Amino acid sequence: MALLDRIQREMAEAMRAREEARLGTLRLIKTALKKHEIDSMKPLDEATEMQLLNTLIKQRRDSIEMFRKGNRPELAEKEEAELKLIEGYLPAAPSPEEVEAAIQAALAETGATSLKQMGLVMKAAQAKLAGTRVDGKALSDKVRARLS
DSSP: OOHHHHHHHHHHHHHHHTOHHHHHHHHHHHHHHHHHHHHHTSOOOHHHHHHHHHHHHHHHHHHHHHHHHTTOHHHHHHHHHHHHHHHTTSOOOOOHHHHHHHHHHHHHHHTOOSGGGHHHHHHHHHHHTTTSOOOHHHHHHHHHHHHO
8 A cells, every 4th residue: 555545544443533742743744745745746656655764763763862951851742753653655665784784785885994985885785675674874883883
């Protein structure tokens, strides 16, 4: 089932159950997907949907961090609830062992030995982890640690 159809069905369920927080987050996801679809003037593919959801997740993480720094725990909790709901639409995250194996394979494949070649290693590691929900920043930190 297409993600937009799934979101629409779950919005109806949330309306019937009077789950305002869930409904608001579902509307946010649907709006982001529809906006991109209209702006690009072509239907969404799965990779684009995942990219948009990852963008929403990154925005939530940034907001949580800012709210915590600003001593606004109630807003941070709201963002965390949205984050969990959005993450539910993404594929499972790879295990730490899978990430390490992908980095090791990428290093062997590229023959990289210095930080100057980090981009090549990142590209190869992300290709190996395609189809999973990978945190780019965490992956970058691990690759940087291995290369330095």
